[in-house]
Amino acid sequence: MSSTLRLVPRATSRELRSRSQVPFLTQASRTFSALPRLHTPGPPAPPDAKSAALYNGNTPSYFETTKRLPEFNLVDKVVLVSGAARGLGLVQAEALLEAGATVYALDRLETPSPDFSRIKKRAETELGTSLSYRRIDVRDVDQLNAIVTEIADKHGRMDGLIAAAGIQQETPALEYSAKDSDYMMSINVTGVFMTAQAVARQMVRFGDGGSVVLIASMSGTVANRGLICPAYNASKAAVIQLGRNLASEWGQYGIRVNTISPGYIVTAMVEALFEKFPERREEWPKQNMLGRLSRPEEYRGAAAFLISDASSFMTGSDLRIDGGHAAW
Template sequence: MFGRAASIRPLVSQLKLGARPTRARPSFKFSTSPPRRAAGSNLTAPPPAYGPIGVARALQPGTTASPTIFTDEFSLADRVALVTGAERGIGLEMALALVEAGARAVYCVDLPKAPGEEWAKVREYVGALKGKTGVGEARLEYVCADVTDQEAMWKVGKTIGDREGRMDVGIAAAGILKPDSPCLTYPAKLFQQVQDVNVNGVLFTAQAAGQQMERFGNGGSIIMIASISGHGSNKGHEWVSYNTSKSAVLQMARSMACELGPQRIRVNTISPAYINTKMTGAFLAKNPEVGERWAALHPLGYIGRPDELRGAAVWLASDASSFCTGTDFSVNGGYLAW
């Protein structure tokens, strides 16, 4: 549930943005009629570039029988990804999963000027994966950048696009959580800090990835890490700023999904329940009674592991979820089933 802030002094130069010109207010006319289509036009999308799959493949004359579900639909071969909050925690877990699914380059964006030992060991592991089944070039790159700096994040996206010639996946996993504080006296400064990272940072990450997806015209998948805290309040905690921010992420994804759908840019969210990252684990080590309470809130009876989010992330990033957008996937151990 808890990501890592990617708030940083960027290593890339900042963009210069011009002032937006003043425009006259447009008049809108709404219609309930369905869009007009040419006679005989197909109402479904064409098959993927690698050809028909599933039953359509089986029925195609002369097709050689071969499974495609993992070699094609779930494969991220030659894909390029940007993941924020990926120096450790959930972001790093997802970055590694994308590499294992075949992505040739995954750019990890986070706060420290240089990544720590955990990230370095994962990168070394990625190097050893090269040549293994389903793994391609397998590069894990680190970028120091500030997710709350819109211009810097746009520059990060463009730099990746210029270097790689494409952008296929963007995962916004950077996030922060402040200590409990009563809602009636919650400090404005703390509230704004949480929104800056958890809302603005998510938007700027989605923009950075989405602009490059639009640039190259291949479509893509944007995945935002929301939370069970966006679906309801957390019992026993005074987290008005965090809960508000995660609810905003859910609506942001739905809005962007509707706007970007025609460009085949899909936008979805993952809402974890309590996940035992190293940062969370350090807190629970000092507050074991909280850990017991959190575990009991899940029908499965335990706090989730970061790797239990990998499957949802890879599915959403891949062609296997090609008809899925504007949707939240709650990976929560049954938390919302009570």
């Protein structure tokens, strides 16, 4: 097969190379570029794009780029990650740092996990960027807005958010109290909403658009067999629907809003749960098509993809990464 592919005539090869120097523009794209734009603001041009940026009516071409996947480049971008003192939020924050972003972790813990210091040092010494920590309870809306505004003022921009702050509680529906239900919703739904709102206000203020990612769950789509958490599942369903509605309202400002719905993730909290319910260690992997549970690191790529220009035409979508759990 490979020898057959190399038998392209040199004249044809030269012709293909000469054609590659001509900007790719079909009649369809000419027609599209003539249409009135729905909004003026939008994200800046992806690195090394030879033509106008996204949201200008022209699709930038990366053909023959000298860099590898430049649309994933987050250099000079400022991104906030809530719930990033540990776990999934911190892992995704590190992925954004590796892509070049300046990252601020927001969490209510007084002190982040030991891994935070390691990643912070790596950002400064190896990656040429920075990871900062701001302690905040997402239910404190006034302080939340003050912190987000302070960060935006410092950098003169606001480019992205991953809203990963959330809690879990396993209680049968017949025993759930109104107080516990309200507490769950105040963090998992209202807290996510207010964090997205605070960040979007800064994106609108600077007029450059941006990307907002809300962490939902496959539990927002299905009822988990053997895991009794009605309020949590309802809260994650609300996050998915919230994402769609924010996308519909904020698209006019060049702000994209998407959700990620992870499957079961092996974290320290889940390991502790397995100690209490050892049968789940055996049963949960059988409930998806890959026959195993996921690790926080398996969601790094999703974070970089959705925050970056690699997903520039994606909004109002839910990216479900559950090993096929909900596809049976």
